[in-house]
Amino acid sequence: MRIQEIIEGKKEWRAHVARVKALPQDYQIVYKEIQKYFYKVGPVELTEGTGLLSGIIDLFEEGVVLGKGVLEVTGRDVASFCDDLIKDSKTHADIYQESVNQEVNKAMKNVTDKKK
Template sequence: MRELIRKIMRDKQEYKEQMARAEALPEDYRFVFQKIHGYMWSFAGGDGSDMLTTQQELIELFESSAADGKHVLDVTGEDVVGFCDGLLRDTKKWTDPARNKLNLDLINKFGRGNDAQ
């Protein structure tokens, strides 16, 4: 139990540090980050630690792109939702169990080596 409390405290501190870095981004990057942040956290699954990693990667990308003088939409593209979905591809989401169950049900019904019709 003590280790769980420590992990929660570390994650909370990491989140605060990330948000401080996001606040330091140029205005256009900060605006897009806030929009993406709201979108991506609506899908957070498990304890959210995977989302912290994804958020860290996004902040690093935005920091380096801003330093290179790139426009934020040159980084995300105009399909920002598509950008987000790509960013979240390998991140645990609350929708994962339903998605996995659907795939498993269909594989069990129609998969190779299964003669059930």
């Protein structure tokens, strides 16, 4: 990664954080919980810029404009809201599972080949 890319990434992140801080307090609290949830669950898209998180901020900003409370936007079950957003996304857990399965299959093939 070039230095220029790092600088641009930091600028993009600072602008992202500024948008979060501009939201009402209840929206900020829910956003931070969503962010923590995603970091734990591990959708791969989180490591590819701020696209998913920026989309949530867009949705939240729209909710503010419409005068809605944050739970009117997400629903009372915020974890389900998050799961719905990433249901078709690959997670780091998925990648790890695939890796484990490939290793097991390779090892089993070696065992089978040795028996022949």
